[in-house]
Amino acid sequence: MILETSRFGQLEVDESRLICFEEGVLGFPDEKKYALIQTGEGSGFYWLQAVNVRDLAFVVCDPRLFVPDYQVPVKAEELQTLGLDDPTQGQVFVIVNKVDDLLTGNFQGPVVVNVENRKARQLVLSDKRYSTRHPLMRIPKPETMSKTA
Numbered sequence: 001m002i003l004e005t006s007r008f009g010q011l012e013v014d015e016s017r018l019i020c021f022e023e024g025v026l027g028f029p030d031e032k033k034y035a036l037i038q039t040g041e042g043s044g045f046y047w048l049q050a051v052n053v054r055d056l057a058f059v060v061c062d063p064r065l066f067v068p069d070y071q072v073p074v075k076a077e078e079l080q081t082l083g084l085d086d087p088t089q090g091q092v093f094v095i096v097n098k099v100d101d102l103l104t105g106n107f108q109g110p111v112v113v114n115v116e117n118r119k120a121r122q123l124v125l126s127d128k129r130y131s132t133r134h135p136l137m138r139i140p141k142p143e144t145m146s147k148t149a
Contacts, residue, residue: 004054060093082114104133
């Protein structure tokens, strides 16, 4: 299928690889289907692009790239809605935000995807070890990048 996006124009995506959020993503309950778009070869960042809204997309990444011991305490009923028996069977992402020159991840609202059936759910955690703006990395300033090139 052809997907219209505001960032990449038209993209061809395999419809069988779409991710379905039965309850939508927080703040966007009506948007249920998304495509996961890789941002570049070898990059740990992806775009979670809404299928029906060309301007709705989130940057996501695997939180373990930045916090290797990050674990999501998933309740049994949440696992069942995704068709998972074990939380380690799912792929975990966090939504990334840019705050000034810092990239942060929403570690209290992780997205869990069953890679087999493509069902997904955004969880809301009460674990206070992490925040909705957990620091991931600083973005190099353009003048710094040109001096080192």
